[in-house]
Amino acid sequence: MVLELQKPRPVWQIMFSTHHTDVGYLYLVFGITFLFMGGVLAMIIRTHLFFPGQGVLISDSATFNRIFTVHGLTMLFLFALPVANGIGNILVPIMVRYKDMAYPKLNAIAFWMNPVGAALLWLGFSDTTWVSYAPYSVIRAPGPAADMFIFGMKILGISSILSSINFVVTVIKCKHPDMPLRRVPLFAWSMLTVSLMTIVAMPTYAAALIMMLTDRLGISGFFNPWAGGDPIAYLHLFWFTFHPEVYIFLLPAIGMMYEIIPRFSRKPLYSQASGVFAFVMLGIVGFASWGHHMYSTGMDFTTKVVFMIGTLAAVPASGMHVFNFLATMWGGRIRFSAPMKFSVGGIALFFSAGAGGVLNSAMPLDFITHGTYWVVGHMHLFLIGTIGFGFVGMIYYMFPYITGRMYSEKLASAHFVLMFWGTVQTFFTQHILGLMGMPRRVYDYPTSFTSWTILNQISTVGAWLIGASFVIFLASLIYFSAKGKPANMDDPWGIGGKYYYPVAAKNPHGGHSGY
Amino acid sequence: MKTLIAISIIVLVAIALVPQIAHAQLAQQTAPEKYLDLRATVWNEFFRMTTAAFTVGAVVSGTMIWLVWRFRESNPKNKAPTRWEHLDDPAAGDPEEGH
Numbered sequence: 001m002v003l004e005l006q007k008p009r010p011v012w013q014i015m016f017s018t019h020h021t022d023v024g025y026l027y028l029v030f031g032i033t034f035l036f037m038g039g040v041l042a043m044i045i046r047t048h049l050f051f052p053g054q055g056v057l058i059s060d061s062a063t064f065n066r067i068f069t070v071h072g073l074t075m076l077f078l079f080a081l082p083v084a085n086g087i088g089n090i091l092v093p094i095m096v097r098y099k100d101m102a103y104p105k106l107n108a109i110a111f112w113m114n115p116v117g118a119a120l121l122w123l124g125f126s127d128t129t130w131v132s133y134a135p136y137s138v139i140r141a142p143g144p145a146a147d148m149f150i151f152g153m154k155i156l157g158i159s160s161i162l163s164s165i166n167f168v169v170t171v172i173k174c175k176h177p178d179m180p181l182r183r184v185p186l187f188a189w190s191m192l193t194v195s196l197m198t199i200v201a202m203p204t205y206a207a208a209l210i211m212m213l214t215d216r217l218g219i220s221g222f223f224n225p226w227a228g229g230d231p232i233a234y235l236h237l238f239w240f241t242f243h244p245e246v247y248i249f250l251l252p253a254i255g256m257m258y259e260i261i262p263r264f265s266r267k268p269l270y271s272q273a274s275g276v277f278a279f280v281m282l283g284i285v286g287f288a289s290w291g292h293h294m295y296s297t298g299m300d301f302t303t304k305v306v307f308m309i310g311t312l313a314a315v316p317a318s319g320m321h322v323f324n325f326l327a328t329m330w331g332g333r334i335r336f337s338a339p340m341k342f343s344v345g346g347i348a349l350f351f352s353a354g355a356g357g358v359l360n361s362a363m364p365l366d367f368i369t370h371g372t373y374w375v376v377g378h379m380h381l382f383l384i385g386t387i388g389f390g391f392v393g394m395i396y397y398m399f400p401y402i403t404g405r406m407y408s409e410k411l412a413s414a415h416f417v418l419m420f421w422g423t424v425q426t427f428f429t430q431h432i433l434g435l436m437g438m439p440r441r442v443y444d445y446p447t448s449f450t451s452w453t454i455l456n457q458i459s460t461v462g463a464w465l466i467g468a469s470f471v472i473f474l475a476s477l478i479y480f481s482a483k484g485k486p487a488n489m490d491d492p493w494g495i496g497g498k499y500y501y502p503v504a505a506k507n508p509h510g511g512h513s514g515y
Numbered sequence: 516m517k518t519l520i521a522i523s524i525i526v527l528v529a530i531a532l533v534p535q536i537a538h539a540q541l542a543q544q545t546a547p548e549k550y551l552d553l554r555a556t557v558w559n560e561f562f563r564m565t566t567a568a569f570t571v572g573a574v575v576s577g578t579m580i581w582l583v584w585r586f587r588e589s590n591p592k593n594k595a596p597t598r599w600e601h602l603d604d605p606a607a608g609d610p611e612e613g614h
Contacts (some may be wrong), residue, residue, distance in 0.1 A: 262606040265586070266605045267597050267606070267610075268607065272543075312535065315528065319524055322575065323520045330586065331586065331588065331596060331597065333588045333596065336583075336587060351572060355571070358564065365561050368557065496600050497602070497603065497604040497605045511523060
């Protein structure tokens with residue numbers, strides 16, 4: 001918004017624009033806004049659990065359920081997906097050397113479905129948990145909150161499918177004829193992979209939502225045991241969509257690291273081909289592992305073994321990404337500016353979270369950790385440790401591009417240290433809490449369980465550190481976008497080469513055409 | 516380097532899969548009434564897997580820490596520009612070299 005801040009134009013012009021950079025900005029502003037709203041809910045939850053038996057901040061368990069439900073929904077569907085789509089919107093057409101997304105109007109429509117879905121989720125404030133398992137969500141969950149949740153998710157799902165179709169067509173059909181698909185930059189490859197996964201996975205959940213709605217209305221009984229339905233069927237439909245969705249959140253962050261690491265290592269990527277192969281592999285094996293969320297539902301032994309092996313099949317592909325990053329850094333001359341710090345931190349935590357996932361995928365161990373805080377720690381270590389770090393690094397990377405100004409490297413370093421320390425302290429501790437038997441999603445726990453109290457307090461202090469780091473982030477974004485030093489748009493970090501993507505964006509409203 | 520990566524991936528897969536297959540075979544042979552023994556087996560499995568995960572984790576994390584220390588631009592051994600830095604865009608590499 002080099003444009004917006006230096007050559008202001010009416011807000012409505014951006015809001016109703018169909019240009020890919022404008023839609024990308026809208027996605028980014030939307031996603032970052034909800035990151036902070038969801039973050040406030042997380043702080044409330046963790047602060048509440050710091051004081052067992054006192055009902056601090058949250059007075060009853062029903063409200064607690066609503067808060068962690070909306071926290072989860074917000075972080076996954078109103079922060080992670082929109083930010084990935086925002087950065088994808090800005091960069092993918094430029095990377096494939098096309099003037100815009102394939103269907104610009106559809107692109108804008110897909111974005112504007114997000115505020116509608118967000119309003120339904122936040123105004124409803126459902127208590128179903130983000131997974132909304134049957135039979136509770138069908139039989140007992142109070143309306144209209146649960147119904148608003150269903151419609152909100154439906155709208156967000158349709159938005160995801162529309163934007164995915166747009167990315168697939170943009171990359172495959174609109175790329176420059178001189179650019180073979182294997183040469184398309186890996187971030188664009190990551191968006192292509194997750195878009196294909198979304199198109200395959202999301203309709204199943206869309207169907208499950210309709211079945212849930214008709215069950216709630218009493219028209220059908222798909223998941224209602226009193227009407228002869230099977231709640232386990234909902235789990236299958238849900239996890240068939242949402243295990244791949246884990247990769248849909250993850251792969252764009254990996255793609256962002258592929259953008260950042262070679263540039264700050266001042267050398268080419270070690271292997272484009274292995275990156276492409278690993279993305280495709282993860283895209284396929286992501287569909288072979290949904291059953292590992294359901295080991296304890298009474299599956300037969302053979303099925304469990306199949307899902308266990310399917311889950312472990314993700315390990316080699318994930319390892320290929322990690323080795324590719326390490327081999328790229330090897331022999332480079334690395335400048336540890338903020339984007340690189342967050343990328344390297346993200347790789348380290350990706351590896352830690354992955355190791356926990358390997359343990360978790362083994363069915364005998366899964367029975368011990370199922371439904372405990374181990375799962376909370378594992379999931380958050382992935383979501384914050386890898387996805388959060390990748391996204392934040394990329395936002396710092398794009399800061400000069402979007403604002404024309406530089407952020408403060410010192411404040412960004414403080415953000416990194418606090419966020420890294422806080423992530424390790426909060427979520428490693430939650431793994432231990434899980435092994436000690438603390439169930440997830442509990443409103444309170446006995447004060448006589450001293451070890452639980454201590455570990456919860458350690459975890460909460462870590463969460464406060466993460467919260468403090470994001471206060472620094474927000475202050476930096478606001479202050480330096482207006483008052484920061486003008487960036488050298490050819491080479492903002494002084495690492496040589498070209499910070500070349502901005503040059504190629506041509507916004508007819510005047511935006512980036514100045515560069 | 517490519518050979519090293521290939522070997523590492525094979526080792527990683529073996530470390531991850533072998534205990535699983537061994538346990539699956541063991542579980543099939545175990546009579547259901549030996550509940551307590553099975554529980555001990557589960558915890559043994561947990562500690563074995565943890566050892567494997569921490570070993571691999573230590574190797575990869577150690578490599579990463581060494582990489583960060585050795586190839587940072589402020590390292591005195593790393594003052595000379597890389598051979599790609601004379602290019603317009605080092606990250607894009609030299610097409611003639613195949614990058």
